Amino acid sequence: MKASTRQQRLLLDLQDLDNTLARLRRKRSTLPERAAIEGLGDETAAARDGFMRAQRGLDTLRVELDRIESDVATVQQRRDRDNEMLAVSTSSKEAQALQSELDTLARRQSELEDRELELMEAVEAAQASFAEAEAVLAGVDGRRAELQASLESAEQAIDSELAVNSKERGGVAAELQRDLLDLYESIRARAGIGAARLRGNVSEGSNMALAPAELSDIRATAPDEIVYCPGSGAILVRDFED
Known part of the structure; x- marks a missing residue:
């Protein structure tokens, strides 16, 4: 294939732009914020598990405390009723039965109030644990949000560079003859590089x-004749004299 020296130089411009685009894409995919966010995965899962566990524990205790408080109120209502009935009772047998029930209710209320006190203390401890778990989760989520914002900012900056270089590449590609561009793209897809400079005797x-x-063979080839790098197979662009 033949191509003017200008066309061959354009291949080097195109390759430089492709190298820049590849570097920017690698940079975008390996941003440190991305790795840091992925690294938070286990910590986030542990924090969420701790939060949910603390919440379930607190909710369970609160439900139990509500039940006990309701039982205490019910027993107190029955004691109030029995006391009222005892106050107006004229039957010694009825009074004895009421007093027996009042004694039983008093013991039951004492037991319930003891349990109520235990649960109140447990709820207080569970609330402290829940607050701690909530703070841990908020801290992890906060770090994730900061990293995500930083990642998006870095991605936007790289995307802007990619857009500029992609546009420039399109302009260079448009100047190349179709068959030369196709050859370059085919070699680049296969070898990873489509064109390379020959500097002195180094490809x-x-x-x-x-x-x-x-x-010697390459130097003897006409300037408009396409030659290839023996090692990589890329189009080899010589140092042409202007």
Whole structure:
């Protein structure tokens, strides 16, 4: 294939832009904030588990405390009723039965109030544990939010660079003859690099010095004839004299 020296130089511009685009894409995919967010996964899961566990424990105790408080109120109501009935009773047998029930209710209320006190203390401790778990989760979520904001900012900056370089690449590609561009793209897809400079006797495609015979053959080839790097297979662009 033949191509003017200007067309061949444009291949180097295109390759430089492709290198820049590849570097920017790698940079975008390996931003430290992304790794830091992924690293928070286990910590976040542990914090959420701790929060949910503390919440369930607190809710269970509160339900139990509400039940006990309701039982205390019910027993007190029955004691109040029995006391009222005892006050107006004229039957010794009825009075004895009421007093027996009042004694039983008093013992029951004492037991319930003891349990109520235990539960109030347990609820207070559970509330402290819940607050601590909530703070831990909020801290992790806060760090994640900060990292996410930083990641999005970094991505936007890189995306702007990608857009500028992609636009420039489109302009360079539009100047290339169709068959040369297709050849470049085909080689780049296969070898990872489509075009490389020949600096002295070193090919930038392989970063190796060419053998004297290879270099002699390449130097003897007409300037408008496409030549290839023996090591990488990339189009080799010579140092043409203007």
